Amino acid sequence: MKNLILVGFMGSGKTAAGKLAAARLGMKFVDMDEIIERRHNETVSHIFETKGEAFFRQQERALVRELAAEKDRVIATGGGIVLDANNLRDFGRTGVVICCWVDAGVAHERTKHAKHRPLLEADGDRRAQVEKLLRDRELLYKAIPLRIDTSAMTVEHQADEIVRVYKQQTGL
Numbered sequence: 820m821k822n823l824i825l826v827g828f829m830g831s832g833k834t835a836a837g838k839l840a841a842a843r844l845g846m847k848f849v850d851m852d853e854i855i856e857r858r859h860n861e862t863v864s865h866i867f868e869t870k871g872e873a874f875f876r877q878q879e880r881a882l883v884r885e886l887a888a889e890k891d892r893v894i895a896t897g898g899g900i901v902l903d904a905n906n907l908r909d910f911g912r913t914g915v916v917i918c919c920w921v922d923a924g925v926a927h928e929r930t931k932h933a934k935h936r937p938l939l940e941a942d943g944d945r946r947a948q949v950e951k952l953l954r955d956r957e958l959l960y961k962a963i964p965l966r967i968d969t970s971a972m973t974v975e976h977q978a979d980e981i982v983r984v985y986k987q988q989t990g991l
């Protein structure tokens with residue numbers, strides 16, 4: 820089966836709904852941040868802190884190339900995957916890329932207690948940080964043709980939608 824790639828901002832439910840969708844489709848679930856953390860034996864926050872964001876983006880880029888060559892995977896990407904157009908191009912060649920959209924207010928609600936999101940850990944107004952980052956990336960997310968607005972969805976509903984779109988695209 821073709822890979823199913825979930826793209827979207829932090830708090831868009833890529834991991835939670837992705838796991839459910841993978842179980843329903845009988846596919847293997849993988850989370851890119853988790854793979855990078857395992858390989859480096861450190862958290863994404865720590866990688867950002869000690870090696871910098873550019874280094875993390877290189878690791879992400881290399882992993883995209885690796886995963887795009889696989890099949891039968893539901894892949895939860897990190898929110899910044901859209902920053903390099905090559906990532907979406909590679910994933911799109913071998914899989915179905917679905918954007919999980921989320922409004923800033925909901926993204927903030929879902930991520931406000933998280934400790935593992937280095938881009939939202941600066942001092943100051945966290946809600947404003949979410950709004951700014953999402954505004955900066957909005958066009959990149961909205962350029963993805965297959966898109967689900969998850970803002971008012973439960974995880975179960977989101978997983979149903981993901982499965983529905985994937986089946987429609989692959990003729991399953």
Ligand code: S3P
Binds near residue numbers: 827828830852897937
């Ligand atoms: C990032 C999102 C994070 C993680 C890193 C950078 C981003 O993943 O890759 O903190 O640039 O939006 P999640 O979207 O899974 O939180």
